[in-house]
Amino acid sequence: MTERPVTDRVTLIDVARAAGVHASTASRALNPETRDVVSDPTVKRVLAAAKALGYRPNPLARGLRTDRTFTVGIVVPDLETPLFPPLVRGAEAVLGGEGYTLLIGNTDNDREHTEAVVGTLVERRVDGLILATAELDSALETAVQSEGTPIVLVNRETKADSVPAIVGDDRVGIGMAVDHLLGLGHEQIGHVAGPLRVSTGAGRAQAFRDHIAGLGLDAVEKVEAADWFQMEPGAEAASALMERHPELTAIVAANDLLALGTLRALHEAGVRVPEDVSVTGYNDMPFVDFIRPPLTTVRVPYRQMGVLAARTLMRLIKGEDGVAATVRLAPTLTVRQSTAPPPGK
Amino acid sequence: MTERPVTDRVTLIDVARAAGVHASTASRALNPETRDVVSDPTVKRVLAAAKALGYRPNPLARGLRTDRTFTVGIVVPDLETPLFPPLVRGAEAVLGGEGYTLLIGNTDNDREHTEAVVGTLVERRVDGLILATAELDSALETAVQSEGTPIVLVNRETKADSVPAIVGDDRVGIGMAVDHLLGLGHEQIGHVAGPLRVSTGAGRAQAFRDHIAGLGLDAVEKVEAADWFQMEPGAEAASALMERHPELTAIVAANDLLALGTLRALHEAGVRVPEDVSVTGYNDMPFVDFIRPPLTTVRVPYRQMGVLAARTLMRLIKGEDGVAATVRLAPTLTVRQSTAPPPGK
DNA sequence: CTAGTTTCTGCAATCGTTTGCAGCGACTCG
DNA sequence: CGAGTCGCTGCAAACGATTGCAGAAACTAG
Numbered sequence: 001m002t003e004r005p006v007t008d009r010v011t012l013i014d015v016a017r018a019a020g021v022h023a024s025t026a027s028r029a030l031n032p033e034t035r036d037v038v039s040d041p042t043v044k045r046v047l048a049a050a051k052a053l054g055y056r057p058n059p060l061a062r063g064l065r066t067d068r069t070f071t072v073g074i075v076v077p078d079l080e081t082p083l084f085p086p087l088v089r090g091a092e093a094v095l096g097g098e099g100y101t102l103l104i105g106n107t108d109n110d111r112e113h114t115e116a117v118v119g120t121l122v123e124r125r126v127d128g129l130i131l132a133t134a135e136l137d138s139a140l141e142t143a144v145q146s147e148g149t150p151i152v153l154v155n156r157e158t159k160a161d162s163v164p165a166i167v168g169d170d171r172v173g174i175g176m177a178v179d180h181l182l183g184l185g186h187e188q189i190g191h192v193a194g195p196l197r198v199s200t201g202a203g204r205a206q207a208f209r210d211h212i213a214g215l216g217l218d219a220v221e222k223v224e225a226a227d228w229f230q231m232e233p234g235a236e237a238a239s240a241l242m243e244r245h246p247e248l249t250a251i252v253a254a255n256d257l258l259a260l261g262t263l264r265a266l267h268e269a270g271v272r273v274p275e276d277v278s279v280t281g282y283n284d285m286p287f288v289d290f291i292r293p294p295l296t297t298v299r300v301p302y303r304q305m306g307v308l309a310a311r312t313l314m315r316l317i318k319g320e321d322g323v324a325a326t327v328r329l330a331p332t333l334t335v336r337q338s339t340a341p342p343p344g345k
Numbered sequence: 346m347t348e349r350p351v352t353d354r355v356t357l358i359d360v361a362r363a364a365g366v367h368a369s370t371a372s373r374a375l376n377p378e379t380r381d382v383v384s385d386p387t388v389k390r391v392l393a394a395a396k397a398l399g400y401r402p403n404p405l406a407r408g409l410r411t412d413r414t415f416t417v418g419i420v421v422p423d424l425e426t427p428l429f430p431p432l433v434r435g436a437e438a439v440l441g442g443e444g445y446t447l448l449i450g451n452t453d454n455d456r457e458h459t460e461a462v463v464g465t466l467v468e469r470r471v472d473g474l475i476l477a478t479a480e481l482d483s484a485l486e487t488a489v490q491s492e493g494t495p496i497v498l499v500n501r502e503t504k505a506d507s508v509p510a511i512v513g514d515d516r517v518g519i520g521m522a523v524d525h526l527l528g529l530g531h532e533q534i535g536h537v538a539g540p541l542r543v544s545t546g547a548g549r550a551q552a553f554r555d556h557i558a559g560l561g562l563d564a565v566e567k568v569e570a571a572d573w574f575q576m577e578p579g580a581e582a583a584s585a586l587m588e589r590h591p592e593l594t595a596i597v598a599a600n601d602l603l604a605l606g607t608l609r610a611l612h613e614a615g616v617r618v619p620e621d622v623s624v625t626g627y628n629d630m631p632f633v634d635f636i637r638p639p640l641t642t643v644r645v646p647y648r649q650m651g652v653l654a655a656r657t658l659m660r661l662i663k664g665e666d667g668v669a670a671t672v673r674l675a676p677t678l679t680v681r682q683s684t685a686p687p688p689g690k
Numbered sequence: 691c692t693a694g695t696t697t698c699t700g701c702a703a704t705c706g707t708t709t710g711c712a713g714c715g716a717c718t719c720g
Numbered sequence: 721c722g723a724g725t726c727g728c729t730g731c732a733a734a735c736g737a738t739t740g741c742a743g744a745a746a747c748t749a750g
Contacts, residue, residue, distance in 0.1 A: 011706055022730045027708060034709090039728060056468045060409045061706030064735045069405070071448075079430040082631070089424055092451060101465060103416075104449045106437060120446060123401045260635060286427070290605060291635035356736060367700050372738060379739090384698060406736030409705045 010053045018049035026050075030057070063125060072313065073121035074130040075105040075114070081229075082285045083302050084132060087154060090306025091130055098314060100127070107133050115140060122149050128313040130154055130306075150316035154309040155302075156199040161325050164316070166309045169328035170200065173298040174207040176333040177252050177280040180296070185345040186250040186278065187217070192237045192262050193225040194254040201225065204254040204282065222248070226258055234261025235268075242269065242277075249277055249342035256281035256288050259295055263338070274340035284334055294336035301329050355398045363394035371395075375402070408470060417658065418466035419475040420450040420459070426574075427630045428647050429477060432499060435651025436475055443659060445472070452478050460485060467494050473658040475499055475651075495661035499654040500647075501544040506670050509661070511654045514673035515545065518643040519552040521678040522597050522625040525641070530690040531595040531623065532562070537582045537607050538570040539599040546570065549599040549627065567593070571603055579606025587614065587622075594622055594687035601626035601633050601642055608636070608683070619685035629679055639681035646674050 016026035021042060028034040029046035038046075049055075063069040072095055076084045092102050103126060105117035114133050118140060121129060128150040145151055145163060153165035181189055191208040194201030205223055212222075224241040226233035234257060242248060242265070253259035259281030263273060271277050273293060281288060281297035288295040308327060315323050361371035366387060373379040374391035383391075394400075408414040417440050421429045437447050448471060450462035459478050463485060466474060473495040476486065486496050486508050498510035526534055536553040539546030550568055557567075569586040571578035579602060587593060587610070598604035604626030608618060616622050618638060626633060626642035633640040653672060660668050 009706095012708095013706080023707080024709075024731080025729055028729090031708085037728070042728080056464075058409070058706050059469050060405045060414070061735090062708075064403070064405045064409055064706080064737090065708045067735080079424075079434055080631075082427070085424040085430060088449075089451060092449070096450075101469060102449050104433075104437070104447050105441075106434060119401075124404050124446060260632075285632075286425075287605075287630075287632045287636065290637065291632065292637040354736095357738095358736080368737080369701080369739075370699055373699090376738085382698070387698080403736050406705090407738075409707090409736080410738050412705080 009058070010055050012055070012057065015046065015050045015053055015055045018053060019045040021046065030055075067125065069125045069127055070099050071101050071103055071124070071126045072128045072130065072310075073103045073105060073118075073124075073126040074132070075107055075117050075121070076132045077107050077109045079104070079106055083155070083283055083300070086303040087132060087306040087309075090303035091310040092306075094307050094310040094314070109133075122147060128152070128317050130309050130313060132156065150313060152309045152313045152316065154305055157203075157326060158199075164312050164323055165326045166305050166312065167199075167326065167328055168300040168305070168331050170203045170331075171207040171210070172328075173282065173300065173331035173333075174204050174252065175211050176331070177282070177296075177298055178208065178211050180333055180335065181250045181252070181278060181280070181339065182215075184250075184278065184339060184341045186342050188222075188245070188248045189250045189252060190222040190224070190241050190245055190248040192234055192241060192251055192253045192258050193223050194229050194258065195227060196225050198229075201229070201254060208252060221245075226254075226261070229255045229257055231257050231261040231264065234258030235265040236261075238262035238265040239269070242266070242271070250339070251277060251279050253279065253281050256283045256285045256295065256297055258282075259297070259338075260288075260291065263291070263295075274338050276343055278339040278342070280339060289336060293338045296336045296339040297334055299332045299334050301331070305329055354403070355400050357400070357402065360391065360395045360398055360400045363398060364390040366391060375400075412470065413472055414470045415444050416446050416448055416469070416471045417473045417475065417655075418448045418450060418463075418469075418471040419477070420452055420462055420466070421477045422452050422454045424449070424451055428500070428628055428645070431648040432477060432651040432654075435648035436655040437651075439652055439655040439659070454478075467492060473497070473662050475654050475658060477501070495658060497654045497658045497661065499650055502671060503544075509657050509668055510671045511650050511657065512544075512671065512673055513645040513650070513676050515548045516552040516555070517673075518627065518645065518676035518678075519549050519597065520556050521676070522627070522641075522643055523553065523556050525678055525680065526595045526597070526623060526625070526684065527560075529595075529623065529684060529686045531687050533567075533590070533593045533687075534595045534597060535567040535569070535586050535590055535593045537579055537586060537596055537598045537603050538568050539574050539603065540572060541570050543574075546574070546599060553597060566590075571599075571606070574600045574602055576602050576606040576609065579603030580610040581606075583607035583610040584614070587611070587616070595624070595684070596622060597625050599627055601628045601630045601640065603627075604640055604642065604683075605633075605636065608640075619683050621688060623684040623687070625684060634681060638683045641681045641684040642679055643676045644679050645676045650674060 012026055013023050016023040019026060026046045029038045029043045030050060035043055074088060074091055095102060103121055107114040107117055130152050132154045151163050153163055155167060157165045157167055193205040196202045222245055224237040226237040251262055253262050259279055262279050266273055266277055273279050281295045284297045284299035288297060312323055357371055358368050361368040370383060371391050374383045374388045380388055419433060419436055440447060448466055452459040452462055475497050477499045486503060490496055496508050498508055500512060502510045502512055538550040541547045567590055569582040571582040596607055598607050604624055607624050611618055611622055618624050626640045629642045629644035633642060657668055
């Protein structure tokens with residue numbers, strides 16, 4: 001296999017030579033910011049030469065000199081979790097439009113792995129970072145911030161309020177699910193919560209308790225937390241919950257996968273949904289309208305979360321002042337067939 | 346908001362100074378390849394200094410000098426299509442292990458967009474490219490190749506066999522679906538094909554025809570192609586197909602989404618699945634086991650495709666010889682409840 | 691004891707940009 | 721007509737690494 005010599009990339013110097021000017025002049029002519037210090041005819045010549053030669057600036061050289069790489073890192077726990085792709089796409093849509101490229105990293109929900117990934121991204125001089133990692137701890141992001149890399153959190157918050165976060169409004173979302181069930185006539189409502197060390201898990205559980213308590217009902221012991229946002233733990237938690245509280249006629253799950261697990265546990269226990277027990281999910285994952293029964297769930301605007309996170313990050317990068325601390329996006333309720341009035345109503 | 350001065354990054358020169366040597370010596374001591382030309386005590390001192398200062402080389406500077414960025418671009422039509430995340434993760438798993446970072450790009454199945462994305466990635470000096478884009482045309486990849494960037498295709502092929510491809514073996518997969526149906530006693534089997542300008546669409550349709558023809562049955566006019574791999578087009582194609590061939594007792598869909606569309610179309614026509622008509626999908630997307638009825642489908646090892654693509658790309662980057670042209674991965678059949686013997690058997 | 695190796699380290703160029711500074715010609719104005 | 725200003729361009733130094741080359745010890749051998 002012969003090593004074919006590769007078409008040599010055209011550099012700024014080539015353009016300068018072709019236009020009969022010095023490289024620095026060519027640089028200034030090419031850059032809209034500095035273009036006005038160059039005489040009009042020269043600008044035209046340089047532009048023409050650049051176009052003729054098909055010049056594309058070398059981002060490495062530029063980044064080395066300017067300390068701006070026009071890249072943004074986005075790190076997610078697991079791209080295969082269906083809520084992340086829309087989020088990434090939303091971010092990519094706005095970032096791509098501004099000339100940024102996305103570096104992506106998965107963390108597998110592992111603390112060490114997360115630090116390694118964030119480390120390489122910072123080292124690669126990303127201009128900013130979008131973190132959708134799950135852990136509630138905040139040491140990492142403040143550390144990164146102090147190194148000078150702007151950060152935006154997405155789908156989770158941190159105690160340190162120095163870092164902006166774009167999240168779904170879980171209080172509203174859980175409230176909508178509960179109100180929907182109350183409206184159908186349910187009075188005994190339980191909650192299959194997510195892992196409490198994760199902000200979405202803890203937040204939704206708290207929202208559930210508060211909302212029920214606000215109605216003068218007792219909720220505390222009607223919550224069972226799953227180990228993780230997966231079907232299997234969801235099924236276990238649901239079983240435990242129903243065993244302790246056989247009087248429940250409705251279950252609010254903290255997540256669609258937990259709802260799926262709940263569905264399965266109920267099915268295996270011979271309980272019919274929605275005739276005997278109603279179930280709601282959270283997230284409106286793709287295809288939950290195809291399961292049996294189609295899931296009533298709270299729809300979270302993940303794509304828009306990505307869009308807003310990216311916009312916020314852009315403002316941070318540009319050094320704008322007064323970037324909002326935390327933005328909560330309103331969810332909507334999608335009613336399908338996993339909820340119905342309780343038995344005998 | 347005061348611009349807090351940022352902790353200055355530690356550079357090779359800092360390390361060199363701390364170790365009392367010249368930067369070039371430090372560089373050699375740090376690089377395992379050249380370490381042996383440096384005396385042992387010096388190596389130790391440099392290593393210690395580097396560790397003490399927390400030195401991380403600047404990839405931009407290195408890339409500028411060496412023309413290796415340790416980045417790989419991966420471009421997919423749409424990250425939200427459920428087969429791509431596992432693929433990306435598979436690739437990331439092996440690439441990350443080798444110190445590479447992934448740059449990701451979506452193309453929206455748009456030709457111009459694709460060229461733009463690939464353009465920026467090449468311009469950013471990625472060491473290689475994994476393309477999962479859908480179009481069958483091959484001008485783009487040969488163009489990129491000629492610029493010197495190694496490419497691996499994934500989930501699709503091209504006519505030019507100079508570029509390696511990792512694909513699922515659709516002939517085998519479709520064959521398994523058809524054989525399964527034949528085994529159940531079906532004799533009138535139709536195919537809802539994907540768009541024929543896409544290699545997976547065209548390939549599966551051809552596989553279907555060939556397989557049926559190989560059995561001496563007539564297949565040609567029992568194929569109806571959908572405009573795109575989505576539910577809606579799938580429903581339309583299925584309706585058209587059933588109208589033309591009401592005698593069909595089984596439909597092989599080229600893709601799970603098309604199968605979902607087919608399911609809906611049949612449901613709306615009052616046809617029961619699987620009692621009246623059996624349906625098979627393709628891909629085994631997440632949660633198709635939860636739909637009604639759980640879908641019998643062909644499982645394609647997408648994660649492994651990503652893994653193999655990455656491995657192949659690594660070999661290409663390292664300049665190894667004899668990298669296989671096209672690898673076909675064997676799928677498996679997952680039998681669920683959307684298939685059953687035809688009525689009266 | 692000298693000449694020739696070997697081993698190690700430093701010098702300086704290089705990768706492709708950007709940018710502060712200085713110089714040069716043309717123009718303005720008193 | 722001379723001094724000051726202005727507009728434009730070039731020079732050269734960065735940015736942070738890598739690497740061919742050469743020089744200085746230290747060592748071997750004759």
